[in-house]
Amino acid sequence: MRRISFDEYQLVIKITREEDIVLARQMVKNLASEAGFSLVDVTKIATVVSELSRNIFRYAGSGLILARLRDEGEKILEIVAYDEGPGIGNLSAVLRGGYSTTPRSFGLGLSGVKKLMDDFEIESEKGKGTIVRVEKRQRRF
Amino acid sequence: MPVHVELDDASIEALQQQLLEEIATQKVRALLLDLSLIEVIDSYTSYIIHETAQMARLLVCKVVLVGIRPAVALTLAQMGIRFEHVLTALDLEHALEILASGGTPSDEKDLL
Numbered sequence: 001m002r003r004i005s006f007d008e009y010q011l012v013i014k015i016t017r018e019e020d021i022v023l024a025r026q027m028v029k030n031l032a033s034e035a036g037f038s039l040v041d042v043t044k045i046a047t048v049v050s051e052l053s054r055n056i057f058r059y060a061g062s063g064l065i066l067a068r069l070r071d072e073g074e075k076i077l078e079i080v081a082y083d084e085g086p087g088i089g090n091l092s093a094v095l096r097g098g099y100s101t102t103p104r105s106f107g108l109g110l111s112g113v114k115k116l117m118d119d120f121e122i123e124s125e126k127g128k129g130t131i132v133r134v135e136k137r138q139r140r141f
Numbered sequence: 142m143p144v145h146v147e148l149d150d151a152s153i154e155a156l157q158q159q160l161l162e163e164i165a166t167q168k169v170r171a172l173l174l175d176l177s178l179i180e181v182i183d184s185y186t187s188y189i190i191h192e193t194a195q196m197a198r199l200l201v202c203k204v205v206l207v208g209i210r211p212a213v214a215l216t217l218a219q220m221g222i223r224f225e226h227v228l229t230a231l232d233l234e235h236a237l238e239i240l241a242s243g244g245t246p247s248d249e250k251d252l253l
Binding site for chain 1: 149150151180181182183184185187188189191192210212213215216219220221222
C-alpha cells in the first residue's frame with residue numbers, strides 16, 4: 001500500500017479509543033470552520049470524519065486520521081483515514097451502500113462519505129489495511 | 142428530551158436503554174427527541190435513533206424527532222439515510238400539534 005507522509009499533515013489524530021471519534025470530528029471540524037468552509041460543508045466534513053474514524057475503531061481497533069488544508073487557488077481540505085487493520089473484503093458492495101458486516105448498522109457509512117466529498121480514493125488490502133483519502137473544496141460563492 | 146451536543150457511543154447506547162425502560166414502565170405514549178443542539182449525526186447515530194424508534198413502536202410509543210438542523214438534514218439525505226417509524230417536527234410546539242392530531246409516520250400510513 002501507498003505510504004503516507006505524516007509530516008505533510010497539520011492534524012494527525014490517533015484513533016485508539018471510542019472517545020477519539022468525537023475528538024477527531026471536533027478537531028477537523030474546527031480546522032474547516034476556521035478556514036471559512038460553509039456551515040453545510042463543515043457539517044459534511046465532520047460527518048465524514050465521524051464515519052471514517054468509527055470504521056477505524058470498529059474494524060481495525062486503531063489507526064490515524066490526518067488532515068491538512070491546501071491552497072490551490074481555492075482552499076482544499078484533505079482528510080486521510082489510515083489503518084493497518086483487516087482490510088475491506090467486498091469493496092464494491094461496501095461502496096455501493098446497504099452492505100455491512102456488522103450488525104446494528106445501515107452499511108451506508110463509506111458510501112455516504114463518497115457522496116459527501118468532492119474527491120474520494122480508497123485503497124484496501126486484506127490483511128494489510130485501508131487508506132481512505134477524501135477532499136472537500138471550498139466554494140467561492 | 143434534549144440531547145446533548147457531543148454524544149459518544151457509550152452515552153447513546155446508555156440513553157437508548159434508559160429511554161426504553163422508561164417507556165415500558167411508565168407506559169409513555171410519545172417520545173420527543175430534541176435534536177436542535179446536535180451539529181452532527183452520523184450513520185451510526187442514525188441507526189441507533191432508527192432502532193430506538195422501532196423498539197418504541199413495539200411498546201406503543203410514538204417517536205418524534207424535533208428540530209433537526211437543516212445542515213444535518215441535508216447531509217443525511219445526501220448520504221441516503223432515511224428514518225422509518227418516526228415523526229419529525231420543527232420544534233416542540235409543532236411536535237405537540239402533530240401528536241394531538243394523531244400523527245402517523247408516513248411509512249406506516251398503509252398499515253392502518
